[in-house]
Every structure is written in C-alpha cells, then in structure tokens.
Amino acid sequence: MVQLAFSTNAYTRFELPEAVRHIADHGYKGVELLADTPHAFLPEFDDGDQKKLKAVLDETGLAVSNINANTARGYYDDAPASSFFDPTIITADDENRAWRIEYTKSAIDLAVEVDAPSVCIATGRPLPGNPPEQAKKYLLDSLHEILNYAETREVTVGIEFEPELLVECTDEVLMLIEEIGHDSLGVNLDIGHAAVYGENPVESIHKCAGYITGVHLEDIVGGHRGKHYHRIPGEGDLDFKAIFAALNDINYTGFATLELYTYPDAPDKAAEKAYEELKPNVS
Template sequence: MTELAFSTNAYTRFELPDAVERIADHGYTGVEILADTPHAYLPDFDEDDQAALETALEETGLQVSNINANNTSAYYDDAPPSSFFDPTIITTDDEDREWRIEYTKSAIDLASAVDSPAVCIPSGRPLPGNPPEEAREYLYDSLYEIADYAESADVSVGIEFEPELLIECTDEALTVIDEVGSNALGVNLDLGHAAVSGEDPAESVRKCAGNITGIHLEDIVGGRGGKHYHRIPGEGDIDFEAIFAALDGIGYDGFATMELYTYPHAPDEAAAEAFEALEQYVD
C-alpha cells in the first residue's frame, strides 16, 4: 500500500525540525528532506543539525521518504545565468562535476543515517558548450561512481527526469537505468513531470514498475505544453485516482511524496489540502 509523505521544500521559511513537526500535524506518515538551504545543505549540516532532525523524526514518528538532492542552490554566492540545478553530474567543469558527485554521496550518507530508502538527483541541463552527446558521457561516468557508492550503503538513487533536462521523460530514464545496470539506480518518478512531457502519468507508473525509488506528486494544469507549476491536488488536470490505481496495480508499497515548493507562503494550508484530497487513495 502506498503511503503519503510531504516534502520540506514547501517549508523554506521554517527550520528543518519545525518543518518535520508541522508535516506530522497534517496526517502524513513520511517526510522528504530538502538537501539544500535552508534545511540540509550538506557542507554546513553538522552533527547538531543531524541530531535535531533525528529528534524531530523520533518525536513525530515520521519516516523519511527520500533525501531530495535535486538542487544545491547554496553552492553559488552569485549564481550564473541558467544555473538552475547546477553544478550537476553533467557539468563540463571537472571540479564542479566532482563536487556534485561528492555532494550526492553525502546525501546518501544522510539517507543511511536517517533510514531513508532513497536519494533523488536530476541529470541536469546541457548548457551552452556541453552538447547532449558529451553530456551523456559525463552522466554515465558520474552515475557509475554514485551507484557503486549507493550499493555499498544499501540506499537507492533515483534519477528524476524533467522537461528540458538531459533526461526529460520516462523512456529516457529507463534507458539510463538499463545501461548503467546497477541495482541501486532507479527513477524518482515525478508524475507532474510526466504529464508536462505529454505522457499519461498512470502509464508512466506501469512502465517504471520495479524501478521506482520514490514518487513525487503535484497537480499540473494541462498535459504536453502545460505549465510546469506545482499545484495542490484538485487545482489541475492530473487524474490521481488513475495514478494510485496504477501504483496498486504494480504492487508499489513505498511513499508518494507531495512536492509543493510553490507554496512557501502557506505550506500548512497546502499540506492539509493535499492530504485531504489524497487520503482516500491510501486508506
């Protein structure tokens, strides 16, 4: 049976332990940890921070659904244009790319420490001077190293595809997983991303059976060509009943994590409304 989690990336105006406690108040059984500022930017996340997180988890009884290492915005003091997600595992600069690989390993360490089953990362966007064929070589080299580390830690790593990234749809993610050939590598399946890529989210679930490290949920207005803006369930066109039926159909028993970072001004309201909209599918 699928369980519901909520990501702390909606609670960026709160300290991490406060975010965990607030999420627990809304009925969720899981919490996704943002591995970036202001919650767990790993170079600055020390033993005291980890202890505070572990205390909040113990007191609330929440399980960690995923360590979200998609963004590392704190890396730059003055971020360059088009740097969203950067530095990535396909970045052309060797030192920056190695930094992101090591950052992902640190996220895996945190996942192991707080009993999270998985970490998610994006492929990154091929920026000017980094054509897709070259970026793909960087991708595979990075993933071989990351997957080896994840296997030794017994943590899964989910590639999260997204339109305009190097890996931007279900089939591309599955191709990468197949070619890397590691049991530790899967897909963190964001079903809103599937929708704006023109896919049927429920069919994407069925395609990914056996390879899902985690699920991200949000509502989206429109399909292909729709706006990639995360909305509370019921405010868009996603068929959540079909999604949960597909998850049940493949025997998925992990977390489906609401990712509503678009509501930093009202995260409690977003969390409450999302849970109310989706609890019928997990009762």
C-alpha cells in the first residue's frame, strides 16, 4: 500500500527540525528532506545538524521518503527567484558541473545517514551556449559518476522530468534509463509534471512500472496541458483516485510525497488539506 509523505520544501520559513515536527503533526508517515537552503544545504549541513535531524526523526517516528536534491540555490549568494536548478549536472561550466556532481554525492551520503531509499535530481535546462546535444553528453558523463557512487552506498537516484528541462517527459526519462544502463537509476515521477506536459498521469505511471524511485504529488488546474503551478489536491483537476489505483496496479509500495512548495505562507493548511483529501486513497 502506498503511504503519504510531505516535503519540507513547503516549510522554508521554518528550521528543518521544526518542519519535520509540523509534518508529523498532520498524520504523514514520511517526510522528504529538501537538500538545499534553508534546510539541508549540504556544504553547510554539519554533524551537529545531522544529529538534530536524526533526533527529530526518532522523536516523530517519520521515515524519510526521499532526499530532494533537485535544486542547489544555496550555491549562490544572490540567486534570482527563477534560478531553481543551476548549477546543474548538464551545465557547460566544468567547475560548476563538477561541484554539482559532488553535491549530489553528498545528498546520497545524507540518504544513507537517515535511511532514505533514494535521492531525486532534475537535469536542468540547456542554457544559451549549451545546446541539447552537448548538454546530453554532460548528462551521461555526470550520471555515470553519480550512479557509480550511489551503487557503493546502495541508494537509488531518480531523475525528475519536467517540461522545459533537458529531460521533460515520461518517454525521455525511460530512454535515458535504458541508455545509461545502471540499475540504480530510475524516475522520481512527479504526477503534475506529466499532466502539464500533456500526458495522462495514469498512463505515465504504467509506463514507469518497475523504475519508480519515488512519487511527487500536487494538483494542477486544467489537468493535461494545465499551467505548472503546484496546488493542494482537490483544488485542481487531477483524478487522484485513478492515480492511486494505477500505483496499486503496478504494485508500487513506496511513498507518494506531497510537494507543495507554493504554499510557504500556509504550509500547515496545505499539509492538513492535502492529507484529508488523499487519506481515503491510502487507508
């Protein structure tokens, strides 16, 4: 049976231990950890921070569903609001790309420390001066290094596709998994991203059977080809009953994590409403 988790990226106005406590208060069984500022920006997340995190996980009994390493905005002192992903594992700058590879390895280390099964990462956008065919080469090289390391730590890595990124849909991520040839690579399947791209989320789930390292949930107004804005389930047009039925059909027994970073002003309201909306699908 699928269990519900909630990402700390909705609680960016709280310190990480307090965010974990709030999520536990709403009935979730798992928590996804944001591996970025202000929670666990890894170059600054020291042994003391890890001890506090482990203590609050023990206190609440929450399992860690995933380490969300999609962004690394803490790399910049003055990152613009739109700079979600950079520096990425496809960036043309060798030094920045190497930094992001090492950052992802650190996220894998954190996963081991908190017994998380997976780390998710996005490819990022092919920016000016870095056409897609060149970016693809950087992606393959970066992933081979990351996955070789992940396999020594027994952690899986999930690519999270998203419209406008180098890998932006179900078919592209599955082709990448086949091309890369590592069993440790899968897909962190964001249901809303599939819908925004124009895919049927239920069909995407069935296509990804056997490769899903984790699931992200949010609602989308407009459903297929809707606007990419994460909303509380029940406030958009996605059919979550069908989505959970599809996850059960493929025997997925991991976490489905609510990713509602769009509610920093009211994360408790978002967590509570999402749980009440989705609880019938997991009970």
